[in-house]
Protein backbone atom coordinates (compact mmCIF):
# COMPACT_ATOMS: atom_id res chain seq x y z
CA UNK A 898 0.00 0.00 0.00
CA UNK A 899 1.18 3.48 -0.84
CA UNK A 900 2.07 5.60 2.17
CA UNK A 901 -0.32 8.43 2.76
CA UNK A 902 1.30 11.60 1.39
CA UNK A 903 1.95 14.49 3.70
CA UNK A 904 0.95 17.77 2.07
CA UNK A 905 2.64 20.87 3.36
CA UNK A 906 2.34 24.20 1.51
CA UNK A 907 1.22 22.38 -1.60
CA UNK A 908 4.28 20.09 -1.60
CA UNK A 909 3.65 16.36 -1.44
CA UNK A 910 5.98 14.32 0.71
CA UNK A 911 5.99 10.59 0.36
CA UNK A 912 7.88 9.17 3.27
CA UNK A 913 9.56 5.87 2.65
CA UNK A 914 10.12 6.64 -1.02
CA UNK A 915 13.44 7.64 -2.48
CA UNK A 916 12.12 10.27 -4.87
CA UNK A 917 9.78 13.02 -3.94
CA UNK A 918 9.59 16.60 -5.14
CA UNK A 919 11.68 19.07 -3.21
CA UNK A 920 9.58 22.05 -4.19
CA UNK A 921 6.15 22.52 -5.63
CA UNK A 922 6.10 23.85 -9.13
CA UNK A 923 3.74 26.47 -10.44
CA UNK A 924 0.37 25.94 -12.14
CA UNK A 925 1.94 27.51 -15.24
CA UNK A 926 4.74 24.98 -15.28
CA UNK A 927 2.29 22.07 -15.09
CA UNK A 928 0.11 23.65 -17.75
CA UNK A 929 3.10 24.15 -20.03
CA UNK A 930 4.01 20.46 -19.68
CA UNK A 931 0.43 19.46 -20.46
CA UNK A 932 0.35 21.48 -23.70
CA UNK A 933 1.78 18.33 -25.32
CA UNK A 934 -1.06 16.15 -23.99
CA UNK A 935 -3.11 16.45 -27.14
CA UNK A 936 -4.93 13.97 -29.30
CA UNK A 937 -4.89 14.15 -33.06
CA UNK A 938 -7.48 12.69 -35.35
CA UNK A 939 -6.41 9.50 -37.09
CA UNK A 940 -5.94 9.78 -40.83
CA UNK A 941 -8.68 8.15 -42.82
CA UNK A 942 -9.23 7.56 -46.51
CA UNK A 943 -12.34 6.61 -48.41
CA UNK A 944 -12.49 2.94 -49.46
CA UNK A 945 -12.14 2.59 -53.24
CA UNK A 946 -14.72 -0.21 -53.23
CA UNK A 947 -17.45 1.00 -50.89
CA UNK A 948 -16.25 4.58 -50.15
CA UNK A 949 -16.59 4.04 -46.40
CA UNK A 950 -13.98 5.85 -44.29
CA UNK A 951 -11.15 3.45 -43.49
CA UNK A 952 -7.55 3.55 -42.31
CA UNK A 953 -4.86 3.99 -44.96
CA UNK A 954 -2.80 0.87 -45.80
CA UNK A 955 -5.38 -1.36 -44.08
CA UNK A 956 -8.10 -3.61 -45.43
CA UNK A 957 -11.48 -1.91 -45.34
CA UNK A 958 -13.37 -2.88 -42.19
CA UNK A 959 -16.71 -2.48 -43.95
CA UNK A 960 -16.21 -4.55 -47.10
CA UNK A 961 -12.83 -6.26 -46.55
CA UNK A 962 -11.28 -4.96 -49.77
CA UNK A 963 -7.67 -3.89 -50.14
CA UNK A 964 -5.99 -2.81 -53.40
CA UNK A 965 -9.08 -3.65 -55.40
CA UNK A 966 -9.59 -7.22 -54.20
CA UNK A 967 -11.28 -8.86 -51.26
CA UNK A 968 -8.66 -9.91 -48.72
CA UNK A 969 -10.85 -10.34 -45.62
CA UNK A 970 -14.35 -11.76 -45.33
CA UNK A 971 -16.28 -9.32 -43.17
CA UNK A 972 -18.94 -10.90 -40.99
CA UNK A 973 -22.29 -9.20 -41.44
CA UNK A 974 -23.75 -10.47 -38.13
CA UNK A 975 -21.13 -8.63 -36.03
CA UNK A 976 -23.22 -6.01 -34.28
Ligand SMILES: [Zn+2]
Pocket residue numbers: 944945946947948949957958959960961962
Ligand atom coordinates in the same frame (compact mmCIF):
# COMPACT_ATOMS: atom_id res chain seq x y z
ZN1 LIG B 1 -14.81 -0.84 -48.29
